[in-house]
Amino acid sequence: MKKVIVLGASNSKTSINKQLAIYAGSLLENVAVKILDLNDYQLPIYGMDLENEAGIHPEAEKFNNDLQEADAYIVSFAEHNGTYTVAFKNAYDWASRINAKVWGDKPFLALATSPGIRGGASVLQAAVDRFPFMGAQLIGSFSLPSFYDNFNEGRLINTEWDEKLRKEIDGLQQALN
Numbered sequence: 001m002k003k004v005i006v007l008g009a010s011n012s013k014t015s016i017n018k019q020l021a022i023y024a025g026s027l028l029e030n031v032a033v034k035i036l037d038l039n040d041y042q043l044p045i046y047g048m049d050l051e052n053e054a055g056i057h058p059e060a061e062k063f064n065n066d067l068q069e070a071d072a073y074i075v076s077f078a079e080h081n082g083t084y085t086v087a088f089k090n091a092y093d094w095a096s097r098i099n100a101k102v103w104g105d106k107p108f109l110a111l112a113t114s115p116g117i118r119g120g121a122s123v124l125q126a127a128v129d130r131f132p133f134m135g136a137q138l139i140g141s142f143s144l145p146s147f148y149d150n151f152n153e154g155r156l157i158n159t160e161w162d163e164k165l166r167k168e169i170d171g172l173q174q175a176l177n
């Protein structure tokens, strides 16, 4: 069975992006979904001096190994000041030192949500622009605005947004089949 990694690109324990990514993963059929949590990787802040002195941090190896196990990815990006959260960027920078094609030439669905009306559009655009150069076979992207109006109890309650997300999930499902 194909394995899909689902990740909220945030270290918030109540991450709305993690909630959205998990819901998106639940819409896939006949795949094993594995949820990763950035809090499970205790990484120092990346720095070249640290890498030169101590090498790749073991927790970065763990993160990279977990990522490489997947056949596809659903990542939902939290937006902090228009871009990635520090927690995601840090883990990602570490992983990129092991393997520049972090996403392994595998199908990738990019999501983002925020409490506001832009739905993390800036960070989503950054990921869409950049990740194809880093091994992401980009299947599609989806931004959900006004999270708290549209999502409740683990699912999208707004049917219009739900249909849009399901179309993206169909694309990923086809890429996996």
Ligand SMILES: Cc1cc2nc3c(=O)[nH]c(=O)nc-3n(C[C@H](O)[C@H](O)[C@H](O)COP(=O)(O)O)c2cc1C
Residues within 6 Å of the ligand: 008, 009, 010, 011, 012, 014, 015, 016, 017, 018, 077, 078, 079, 080, 081, 082, 083, 113, 114, 115, 116, 118, 119, 120
């Ligand atoms: C430091 C900081 C910066 C933020 N900057 C943005 C922003 O640029 N755009 C935005 O839509 N929301 C911004 N927010 C609000 C986040 O979208 C909100 O906290 C959201 O819950 C983050 O996603 P998460 O719950 O998955 O971590 C910011 C929040 C913090 C703490």
